[in-house]
């Protein structure tokens with residue numbers, strides 16, 4: 268007999284999601300689906316507005332990663348203007364992006380994942396959260412909060428006080444950095460470095476505990492995609508778009524604007540999240556992963572001393588120099604990126620040309636199409652605009668990191684469900700493992716579906732004929 | 743100029759004949775909200791935000807277009823007036839698409855400021871959410887009809903100060919729009935001198951400089967008084983803070 272078990276909600280991820288598990292006749296999981304059920308339709312209602320407004324508008328797509336949207340949008344705008352952004356403005360934009368990486372990764376690691384990692388997957392769910400962490404490991408919890416604050420402070424000092432700093436604009440940025448604000452970031456750096464090292468130690472210590480489990484947390488071959496510098500280093504803002512296969516062979520290494528040639532988008536009736544895939548391999552074989560794990564897999568080196576040292580250790584989790592295929596290592600990759608970002612911030616702040624007032628190139632519509640790409644904390648983000656001669660948007664398309672990891676997240680849920688779920692039903696520890704599996708990708712669901720509103724929260728059990736066998740409402 | 747006495751909010755106040763009630767009220771430091779009024783432009787009396795209660799009958803009158811008269815008794819902030827003002831503001835918000843969070847004038851908009859001041863925390867009417875265009879055909883400026891409140895400041899400043907009369911109003915009710923050159927794209931207008939006065943006086947994000955991003959647009963009204971002082975009083979400069987006739 269086939270039964271359907273639906274777990275809802277997945278707690279501690281941004282936005283809402285629902286999971287359906289299809290049990291086969293043998294009582295084992297036959298299939299698993301991770302649904303995203305919300306829809307907002309930003310792409311539709313931006314049509315008719317001007318591309319100048321888009322950084323500010325798209326920053327509202329997501330309260331979690333506004334900076335990524337602002338940057339991708341401003342870069343699409345740069346391309347419509349057809350201008351060269353002042354080098355200083357580019358440095359400032361990068362600075363904000365690194366700040367965003369630090370704050371977002373710190374949130375993912377300390378607030379969302381550390382409770383599972385440090386307190387245990389099967390520990391009491393009532394205290395397996397940041398509050399429980401504050402009780403059990405107050406100094407760790409406090410460090411996490413401090414590191415996140417550092418990243419947020421960098422963003423705030425650059426972009427002003429607003430939650431959605433529409434600071435990067437087509438052609439550059441709106442305001443330069445003052446010497447005073449630069450010095451303030453400098454002063455905060457040493458503590459941030461210490462916390463990053465602490466996080467790395469914590470993670471490595473907990474690796475032993477999870478040794479038997481890591482192979483089912485989404486370990487499978489796939490392609491990986493991310494930006495690299497022209498010489499192959501770790502990159503989050505510009506450069507080349509690279510795709511590698513599970514053996515590490517480079518399949519693409521191109522100007523990011525060419526992504527349409529090889530990225531397709533499939534739709535499934537049961538979720539609003541689109542399924543991007545690598546066209547030459549077709550759907551769904553063209554599954555690729557993006558985000559910290561992918562970025563560390565596509566690059567040849569990080570480019571900063573401390574991050575490179577960690578990267579060499581990280582690579583040991585791959586088979587003989589091949590990409591690391593286990594999604595559990597997203598955690599590790601995230602921490603290496605925090606370290607990398609801090610090193611880059613330090614290096615950039617030492618650059619005297621950073622201060623100065625020319626930060627915006629002024630121009631008008633020179634191109635009818637603009638593509639802006641940046642690496643959001645969760646992965647590669649594409650904004651694609653088409654405008655008329657006056658800059659009024661005719662078409663808007665956004666390809667978001669969480670969407671690109673959609674196939675991989677489904678695979679991960681399947682793997683976990685097969686390993687832990689049988690006909691006897693679901694224990695809390697199992698539900699939590701599945702949630703953790705999804706959280707590895709740090710999905711931003713509000714962002715990937717551009718969604719608001721939420722589904723009722725419930726667990727459903729369905730018979731083969733679709734009849735409801737059991738329903739549990741879980742807040 | 744004869745001196746008159748008017749009672750404002752139960753207080754005796756002296757003024758001059760020829761003054762509007764709005765002028766008199768503001769001279770007393772009373773904050774009366776306005777939107778279509780702008781110092782330096784002829785009055786329109788269209789937005790009705792400046793309404794006051796006049797006399798024992800509590801007749802309503804727009805202060806900006808009502809001359810002050812001897813013996814008048816007026817109230818500026820009765821419960822009824824505040825209720826009406828809030829209704830007017832809510833209707834303005836419901837009529838077009840005011841999404842302040844992503845507006846070029848967010849934080850500096852006069853409509854937004856009036857709504858905050860009166861404590862408008864939500865709109866009780868159904869939003870019409872009309873499908874309105876932006877005209878970005880002008881080389882330097884944009885008109886976004888979604889944010890226009892039809893105050894006609896642009897029409898008046900263009901006609902009486904710049905003398906170009908590019909702007910006009912067409913249609914009635916919810917179909918009413920400001921237009922350029924008899925409803926041609928602004929960019930093809932032959933009367934527009936691109937002086938930007940309309941942009942500066944517009945109270946909302948409807949008229950803005952091309953290339954403005956969210957909350958970036960800043961508007962200045964000072965030019966209006968400078969131009970008018972020069973034109974009418976031949977007063978071109980100040981010395982030690984005092985106006986200098988003839989400009990020397």
Ligand code: SF4
Pocket residue numbers: 839840841842843845846847848849851852853854889946947948
């Ligand atoms: S014009 Fe004023 S009220 Fe309208 S959206 Fe803009 S800020 Fe808000």
Ligand code: SF4
Pocket residue numbers: 889890891892893894895896897920940943944945946948949
């Ligand atoms: S465009 Fe601005 S100034 Fe002109 S009528 Fe509309 S709101 Fe008033």
Ligand code: FES
Pocket residue numbers: 775776777778779786787788789790791792793804805806807
């Ligand atoms: S200010 Fe008096 S009616 Fe508008």
Ligand code: NI
Pocket residue numbers: 328329330331332333711712713714715
């Ligand atoms: Ni997001």
